[in-house]
Amino acid sequence: MDPAQLLISQNRSFASLEYVLQGSIQDESVYLLKARLQGLCDNITGEVEQFDDHEIVYTLRIPAASNVSLRVRYALDDLPNPIYHLRYVASADLDKNQNVSVRQFHDCCVTKNIQLFLQELGFVHDHEFYAKGDIFRKGRMKITVAKISTAAERNRGDMNPMATRRPYTNSCFVEMSLIGSMHDDKVGDEMKSFAEQLKPLISLEKIDQKR
């Protein structure tokens, strides 16, 4: 029996929810946050894991229903043969009981044909950005501190991306996320208590529901 069927038969709840808290910190103070996170988080080798990713968002516009967005992400370090990562995140549910945002989450690794594939499916290139920063882990939690930059002009991956980057703001984007299933109750408290430790440098909040 293949693994998917095995899982279904065992009726194990599939981890398809992402619990997320987001915030930002100014560039000048990022070093403080990094130092604090380095102390607080799991730190096996002593070195901080860095990432430099390019994320492209494709959207499928359905006239009757709301748009579907898929995010294609790959690491710029892996060029010329990067591993593409396809991710679907739904919009976060507004849940007043929870102190973190919860959203549906699916992801998988795909081949490099994905961009073409999505375009053939009808997805349209929506926007893209570069995220460069560090990633910290604490237990099941993952905290990323990243500088978001946009491309000065669209490129298809042939040119050197660094040459055309332009930071989006003077702040770094911080996100704390945890992949869990529906039955994880204490996750919100766990994340919130860890977020408390990062105050007053940064206050991590739920995703604001404006739409």
Added chain:
Amino acid sequence: MDRPTSTAINKATEYDKLQQILDKVRDLKQSLANFFTEYEHGQPSWPTILDQMNVLSSQITTLRTSVRHILPLLRTNSIMPMCLSPENDLTVEQLTERRLSIFNHDFMPQLLRTKNLPEIEERERLLNTNLTTNNNNNSNPMGRSMPAPNEIHTRVQELNLYLDHVTALLRQTKDVTDKSEKQFDLQRFTNQSDTKRLLDAMNYGIGLKAPDTSSSPITTNEQANMNQQMSTQPPRQQAPTLRIKTVSKSNR
């Protein structure tokens, strides 16, 4: 100061004050007794002696202050011995805890005396005169001669100088430490507008959809910068027919 019944003081508050003084005296007696018992077990250690002396001195000071407070009251009242008897008086004995058993005309003047003994008077006189003359005096705790007025003046100036120096130092350190604290508190680590923009960009893509120059159509209604060109090609908004090409390529 155990007073036999005095008829002059009748009011309750004054009685209470007297009782307070009485209590203080008792405490003082107790500490003195403790001090002497220490000596019975051999020479006590210097810290013990210091402690006892501390207790004694504080008790004496409190006693003095309470007596000073009650002094006007005492001045307005006078005690008159009403009866003196050469026989044992049990009440007196009880009151004085068996120290005095006969209240007769030998002891009464001692008890109600208001003038110091001659030796004490002499000593006090000496002390008072030494404050105003330049004599060497052993009772001066420093063991040095009392300085002349101009010496006093220079000394005072020196001390003032040192004190100014010390206050300046203290003020400096206070400023430095206070400022660092305040600086940290006032520091703003997050920028609200930046936060908003980042969150919008990451979650909804607002602000990241720059107008691009390629021909592929991008029409959005949500973004702020609406100055992009409307593509002439109609956007593919209908669900297109799926064209799945299976290419036999060797994937990585």
